[in-house]
Amino acid sequence: MTDLRSKLVTGAALLSAVLLIAMPHAMAEGNLRYIVEIFCVFAFAQSWNFLAGYVGLMSFGQQLFIGLGAYFVFVLSNRLGLNPFWIVPLAFVFAGTFAALISPLVFRLRDAYFAISIWVIAEIVRLFIAQRDFLGSVSGLPLMATRGMDRSLVAMWTFYLAALLAFLAVFGLYYLSRSRLGLALAAVRDNEGTAASIGINVWWTRFVGFVVGSGFTGAAGAVYYMSVFQVQPGGAFDPNWMVIMLFIVIIGGIGTVEGPIIGTAIYFLLRAFFSGTGNLYLMLLGAAAIAVMMVSAKGIWGVFRDFSGIDILGARRASGFDTHTKS
Template identity: 50%
Template sequence: MRNPSLFPSIGFLAAALAIAFAPTVADAGLLRLLSEVLVVLAMAQMWNLLAGYTGLVSMGHQAFVGIGAYLVFVVSDRLGLSPYWMVPLAGVGAALLAAAVAPLMFRLRDAYFSIGMWVLAEIVRLLVAKFPLFGGESGVPLQAVRLVDAETFQRNAFWISGAIGLAAVAGVYLLMRSPFGLGLMAVRDNELAATSIGVNVWRNRFIAFVLSGLGFGLAGGAHFMGTMFVSPDSAFDINWVVTAMFIVIIGGIGTIEGPLIGTLIYFGLRELFNTWFAMSGGWYLIAMGSIAVAVMLLAPRGLWGLARERWGWRGLSVQRHPPQRAASISSSSFSHTTEDATHEEHRLLSR
């Protein structure tokens, strides 16, 4: 256990075992809640990949949630296929949409990119609502559910959600520890400097954008498959992105641990407000917004960033050092560093 590199592997293995055995101890209601937690965690990790590690703040990724959900429903019902096998198709469809719109969206910068993504999501929502094939404004039920065992449906839906959530965390972690991840952080920190050392800015952003669309599509397909009903207002709801933003901001943007902590806090607060304080509607949103503002003022880097600065916690750090110096660097020398790409990382990337 002295090797810190073992801790992520042990953590992922423990999480996988917990997901595998959860249906044996949890009832249907708890499994539905845990499924939602896991798909929202996946969305938060994907939004963090784009905003925290690539520097692109999107307000329209609900478009990929909706496309993923409708692909599961329409293709399953029309072809008479099990909805389980349609969830990967949901991710592929969302990734193709992301690849198609990327050249247009990348012409926009900063706030214009965020607004452009929001407009794109609204256009897709309106188009879906106009076609009778998708059930119009009223939505469509999952008729293909008759093809699967009703007694095991909720359990299987939970396992699919668990696989997506775990893959999102592990995937982002491995991606950011690769040379490509270093390139992403270099692009985020200084686009001109990244270009000067040979990083293809457009390609890196494109790959991150498509991967984030893939993750949102998978999460959307899995979530609405579990609910067995989808409508344009629910699938293309901007609150999917707002929730991901809230989670990443309070947890810590640009970190792997931030979305994990933020997801636990978000659902804990939601259950607390809804159950103990009986808050709903506007009061619930006001309470959550006030907490987000307080965290941004007191801990701009999020709760995990605050813990890392004060106590030197590293967790799933993606920071790396050149091989020739790694052995000589003690834990105290980097306990107060951040996830930002350093000069050493840029030098390593240029090799």
């Protein structure tokens, strides 16, 4: 049974890879751009889901890493005249390093206080950038390097980067959650004391999770802002990014790979449906999140999984015993 499932997942991964590679050749540029946005927002949400649902670190300041990744690519590419597409992996390293540097400080705080301390740091970085002329101050920076390039080529490579992010956000997270590290993360998330007692280094495990998750947010932030060709401190470090990530994850189902896929679909549908009504869709998302918390904190996919017993991309494995007895 388990064997079959992991083979199915491998098959699905290969199939989606082929589809994603073929997509830009079969689609208009405008649609492609929309899909890039969807993929990036999904990658943001999934990286927050990874931190909150798999590592057990809830942050209210992930816009920090979106902005850092974006600014890193823009500044480096504009200053040195480099092709921004090659710098995106470095944006992962840069955002991850930043996360590593702040973690000794923010790990001193727990739960909501941890969450808000990263928000404070995001505010500091935003205010810092907004005051520096060489970083474009309040009005931000344009992306110079893509101006001389072939438009359709730029669109294609942006799409491939976004597709890679989305692919990793599904299958990378799936394989990571089943790896040794993923299991250690789950153990630390569920019970620090027990995790420590079986020889897991709690601080270090959490640290690695935080760095990887935040680095991924940074890379996604870089791709998102490359796709719109300019970045501003007010937009890149906007707390509303956090609101979007949070609601996608909560409504879809925190701590599952599938949940944020559903959440992203709901978010974009709501946004399209209520476009032109101002902030109404944000209010609806807020209300939906409250409703999810009142009914079941597991979200749509979590409830569906428990109800139907269908678990496609979860980390749980069949043990040979009947694990489906309801507790």
